[in-house]
Amino acid sequence: MTTQATKTNTYRMGYSDAIIKFMDARGADTEAFPLLPLLQPTDKLLDLGCGPGSITVGFLPRVAAVTAVDVSGVSIDMTRRRINELEKAGTLSSADAAKIKYLQADILSGLPFESGSFDVVYASQVFVHLTGPGQAAEAMAEVRRILKPGGILATRDAAEALYYPRHLNLWDIWGSKMNRALLGHDAQYVADGRPGGPDMMPKLYREAGFDMNKTKVVSGLPWVFSGREGREWCVNNWTAKMDDASLLDKWTAAGVTREHKQVAKDALAGWLDNDDGYMMVTHCDIIGWK
Template identity: 35%
Template sequence: MSGNYTQGYSKATTSAHSSRTAQSDAGFILHRIKPTDKILDVGCGPGSITAGFAPLVSQGSVLGIDLSQEVIDSARDALSDGVGNVKFEVADLLEGLPFPDGSFDVVFSSQLFPHLSSTEMKLTALKEMKRVLKPGGFLATQEGAEDEDFKGFPGGIMPGLMRKVGFEASKITVGAGTTVHSGAEARKWYVDGNLGRLSKGDAFRESWEKAGISEAEIHETGEALRSWGADEDAWYAALQAEIVAEL
C-alpha cells in the first residue's frame, strides 16, 4: 500500500490534512457515536480528525493508523496533554491489520480510497475494515465525488463496493456534504498549500512528472492558482460522498 500514496508526506501535504477535523469531515457520524465506542480511524494522517473523536468516547477509545512512521510520530506530538483515550500506530491496511475480528464499534476513513488505485485494492481494504468491525457497528467513509474537474474520485462507487464485500444494501446510507473554501484567508491557505505541493522535490509534483505532465503545464497550473487566489469573488467547493454501512 505504501507505494500507492502519491501525495507523499511533505509539510505542504500534512498541513492541508491537518485542517480536517471531526466536525468538518466526520460530522455526518458524530450523532451515531456512543461514549463506550472503540473507534478506528484508517489513514489518519496527522490525527486531527482522530483526536476530535476523543471527547465523544469518554468511556471508549480511538486509534488512528497510517502507513508512515513520520506522520504517526507527528500525530502523537500534536496530541494535547490529558487526552488519554487516543493512540496512534503504524499499520498497513492491505497487508492485514494487527487486530482480531470484531475489535471496533466504528471504523472510519476520510479521503483514503483515491490512493488505492485498483478496484481489487479497494475491495481488499473494505474487507479488512469490515473484518475488524463488531456486529452492530458501522463503517463510515468520506470520499470526494467525481465531477468534470476531478476525475477518478471514488465517492460514487463506494456503496457498490461495500455491497460486494458483504454489507447489505438496506444497511448502507448514502449522504453528501461539501468542502468549501471562501474568503481571503481561506483562499490564501488553499493556494499556498497547493503551490507547495507543486514545488520541485515535493512527492506530489513528482507524481505529476511521472505521469508526463510538463514543466510548462505545472507552471501554468501554479499561475492559475495565483490568479484564482487574487480574485476577491473566488470560492471553491467540492462534493463529498458520506457513506455509512451498518454491520
C-alpha cells in the first residue's frame, strides 16, 4: 500500500540570519566531495534545495549546466545575488556564471522538467526535512524520474549530533530542545525511523528503483566545531536561534519555555569556556545510480 504524501512543507529551520550564516559556511569541496570526482564537463546538474548557493557555485566550473532549485524564493534570490557578486569580483568567470538557471519550486508538487532531463541531481539536507507521511518517498521518485538512465543522485543528510565533553549533558539541556523545535523531533539519532534519516535513506533509494549494485553509502566529512572560535560560532548561532522572533512560535509549540532557554544559555556559556569542548555532526552521504 502506498502512503499518500502530504503536500505541507515541513521545513522548520526558517531563514533567520543565524541559519543563513550557517548555510553560507558550506561549500561543494566539503559537502559534495564524494560526488565531485564523478562529474563530467558535459553534465547537466540540478542542485535541489540550493539554499544560499554556497555549494551550488562549486559545481559551475565542473559541469555544462546547473539548475538551482529551492522551495524558498529567499534562497533563490540569495543564490542569484551570490553568483552575480562572484562574477563581478572576478572570482567566477562569466562563462561559468552563464551556466546557471534558477527555479523556485517544491519537489512535492512535481518539478517542471521532462523525464530524463538531468545527468546528476545533488540534494544536501533535503530529505532530513521531509518528515511528513510519504514525502521522502515521493521526492525520491520525482528525483529518479528527472534523471537520465545511468544518472547520479547524491544526497547528504545530517545523522547524529555529538556534544563533548559528554558529562556536560548538552544534548539533553540544549540539543534535544533545538531538534524538537526546529526539526520536529528530539531524537539524537536523527533517523530512528524518520523518513529522511540515515537508517531509512538506503531503503528510499532501493524502493525508488535505483541500481543497488552500485548505490552505496560513502564516506562524507562531518561538521566539526572545535577550539574557542568554533565553540563561539556555535553558541552565537544557537543563542540567535533562541532569541529570533521569527522562530518563537516553533519554540513555543515544542514546549520550550523562557526558563528552558536560560538554562540552555547558561550551559552553553560553560561549554564555551571549556577548553575540551567540541561538537560534531555526522552525516549520511549516498551516491546512487538510476
